[in-house]
Amino acid sequence: xxxxxxxxxxxxxxxxxxxxLFNSLTGLHQHTGNWSxxxxxxxxxxxxxxxxxxxxxxxxxAYSYFATSEDEITAGEYVKENKNNLTIVVCDATxxxxxxxxxxxxxxxxxxxxxxxxxTDEAKKKGILVNSDLISNRLDIPVVETSIKDKxxxxxxxxxxxxxxxxxxxxxxxxxxxxxxEKAEEICHGAITLSKNAPDSRDRKIDKILLGKFTAIPVMxxxxxxxxxxxITFASYPSQWLSELFNMILNKLNSFLIATPLPLWLTxxxxxxxxxxxxxxxxxxxxxxxxxxxxxxxxxxxGYLPRVAFxxxxxxxxxxxxxxxxxxMCMGLxxxxxxxxxxxxxxxxxxxxxxxxxxxLTPCNGKFPAVFSIITMFFTTGAFxxxxxxGSLIFCLxxxxxxxxxxxSSWFLSxxxxxxxxxxxxxxxxxxxxxxxxxxxxxSIINKILFILSRAVCxxxxxxxxxxxxxxxxxxxxxxxxxxxxxLDPIGQFMGLDGTILTGFILGFPANEIVIPIILMGYxxxxxxxxxxxLNELQNxxxxxxWNIITAINMLIFTVFHWPCSTAVLTIKKExxxxxxxxxxxxxxxxxxxSLCVLTNYIFKLICSLAG
Amino acid sequence: xKKISMNNLPEGTSGKIxxxxxxxxxxxxxxxxxxxxxxxxxVKRNKGxxxxxxKGCVIALRNxxxxxxxxxxxxxxx
Numbered sequence: 001x002x003x004x005x006x007x008x009x010x011x012x013x014x015x016x017x018x019x020x021l022f023n024s025l026t027g028l029h030q031h032t033g034n035w036s037x038x039x040x041x042x043x044x045x046x047x048x049x050x051x052x053x054x055x056x057x058x059x060x061x062a063y064s065y066f067a068t069s070e071d072e073i074t075a076g077e078y079v080k081e082n083k084n085n086l087t088i089v090v091c092d093a094t095x096x097x098x099x100x101x102x103x104x105x106x107x108x109x110x111x112x113x114x115x116x117x118x119x120t121d122e123a124k125k126k127g128i129l130v131n132s133d134l135i136s137n138r139l140d141i142p143v144v145e146t147s148i149k150d151k152x153x154x155x156x157x158x159x160x161x162x163x164x165x166x167x168x169x170x171x172x173x174x175x176x177x178x179x180x181x182e183k184a185e186e187i188c189h190g191a192i193t194l195s196k197n198a199p200d201s202r203d204r205k206i207d208k209i210l211l212g213k214f215t216a217i218p219v220m221x222x223x224x225x226x227x228x229x230x231x232i233t234f235a236s237y238p239s240q241w242l243s244e245l246f247n248m249i250l251n252k253l254n255s256f257l258i259a260t261p262l263p264l265w266l267t268x269x270x271x272x273x274x275x276x277x278x279x280x281x282x283x284x285x286x287x288x289x290x291x292x293x294x295x296x297x298x299x300x301x302x303g304y305l306p307r308v309a310f311x312x313x314x315x316x317x318x319x320x321x322x323x324x325x326x327x328x329m330c331m332g333l334x335x336x337x338x339x340x341x342x343x344x345x346x347x348x349x350x351x352x353x354x355x356x357x358x359x360x361l362t363p364c365n366g367k368f369p370a371v372f373s374i375i376t377m378f379f380t381t382g383a384f385x386x387x388x389x390x391g392s393l394i395f396c397l398x399x400x401x402x403x404x405x406x407x408x409s410s411w412f413l414s415x416x417x418x419x420x421x422x423x424x425x426x427x428x429x430x431x432x433x434x435x436x437x438x439x440x441x442x443x444s445i446i447n448k449i450l451f452i453l454s455r456a457v458c459x460x461x462x463x464x465x466x467x468x469x470x471x472x473x474x475x476x477x478x479x480x481x482x483x484x485x486x487x488l489d490p491i492g493q494f495m496g497l498d499g500t501i502l503t504g505f506i507l508g509f510p511a512n513e514i515v516i517p518i519i520l521m522g523y524x525x526x527x528x529x530x531x532x533x534x535l536n537e538l539q540n541x542x543x544x545x546x547w548n549i550i551t552a553i554n555m556l557i558f559t560v561f562h563w564p565c566s567t568a569v570l571t572i573k574k575e576x577x578x579x580x581x582x583x584x585x586x587x588x589x590x591x592x593x594x595s596l597c598v599l600t601n602y603i604f605k606l607i608c609s610l611a612g
Numbered sequence: 613x614k615k616i617s618m619n620n621l622p623e624g625t626s627g628k629i630x631x632x633x634x635x636x637x638x639x640x641x642x643x644x645x646x647x648x649x650x651x652x653x654x655v656k657r658n659k660g661x662x663x664x665x666x667k668g669c670v671i672a673l674r675n676x677x678x679x680x681x682x683x684x685x686x687x688x689x690x
Contacts, residue, residue: 063643095669098645128668177642181650200665204655211656211663310672314660317674323661347640424677426640429663429670 005053012090014061015430022058070344090116093123100184111166121149127196134191229392235287242283273468277517281460284369294444301435320414322425325355332362336568348423357585360564366512377539378552459511496554496601550604554597561593613686618678626653627683
């Protein structure tokens, strides 16, 4: 048993199931980290086999090392820097020839390479037969066939890793890309046979519907509405149940703490301050996100999202960007930071910058629950349409509004601020794959729950304490919070909101999920422990404090369009390495939000005065 | 057998790439296998963009980029 750790690099084309392989080898023993002083983070994990410890690093997907996008440059540099690592190149069994282009380049750089041909079950379904022994002979390296359906393939891969040896050879320079294409073709000649005529026929049939001239956009809108409808329907009961549970816990804890010798103000900090905000964030955020994101991940795994990029590329091109922005916007639905980091898949500098700056216009995890709550409170009691359908339609409207804002600002940025030419655009449309529903749902749900809980503890709880201090600490005759609120009230009223709401947004800069709790605490500060556990009671509280329909509408608008949260700003600064672009990314959503609110407020007042 | 630019390749037809006007700009495309001599089939056309089957994979290329690639059509490619 050796005490040293053997290092493995995991490379391969995008969309070949590399990450799934990585997950199955490392389980939960994963962590991101900076590598050799570079600012790019890579995902590493550990596992043990036959007494030997291994550390494996999952590299971004790359088509070759003659890269043009950030992700691929990262992969290439890592492989070159760690050329003494055992490097596993993963390829898709339905596209071996293409995957070999990267494998051959890797073999020129590294001394120890294993080729892993993944997704063999998909290839069999399409009638593609791969003779991996022949390929192994021709390449003179071990070749392992793997598939999630084949349980023994993991063992085979581990055995190959265990037995792998470095070849004693000189590392050579990379040759021309044509050389690798021709060599790949040579190696695959006779090693890949087709038992069916058109292996891609199933994909083309699906494309006919999803990319069809008249069916594409309706299908896209329907899918989006359907996901929102499911989310609204299945999130409301767990949300209610959770808030009732937390309320009960809070009451019990409160009475318990009051009976102890702890000073009353400390009890209040804990229950009214920290825990109330924490519980709010969990009960309001958890259910919708736990439903929305697994559904979205299923769509992603299926292979639909690049089709959306394909359909929207033309529109984005006119705005100076490209279809891949749809993908980064989708990532931004989870967290703006993820969306901004995801812009690395866009090769053109202009397109990437525009996508980065406009990413916060897509509502993120922290904003969804606020949007859902307001829609549920003010817009789902429709007299003519079923409440939930009305709610999902309004949600779609908001998403469409956010899309339009993204298009318009991208166009504006490319016309007046970033005037370079468009870069060439190319993207792969991967084969459709049947997602492993059970795995996706369990992985996604667990990840989301952990993420939200950690955010709640790290951001919401401390924020709750701070807000409690601000609402209870008095300067003169008023609390600090009230001072701030009164200063901001004129601007707030001008926008159709009020000072408390604006204070909520400003103090909510650390994280979007605490905006509504802050506003609520602001309203409650004058009264003692007002119950707002159910949305009904919540609505009463808001209406008592002067909310009307235009407040709700503008609240929705400003929730979606205001400055990015602190982590987003930091990530944008890191990715763009420019104060100028970071400042613009803060300005764009704020200006849009402010102008829209002022406009709708004005129109509303106009209608009211005309109506009498 | 005739030569047309790739953005004019009708949906469902195949062609063989004979010339790429600006190879330097197309390092990325070369990674996908888009080089002289490759057989390519147009599987979908949409406004301003096309999807092409090459080496068993489908890639999307904008018309102004595929305009710079000449393909030869009219022969039955495998």
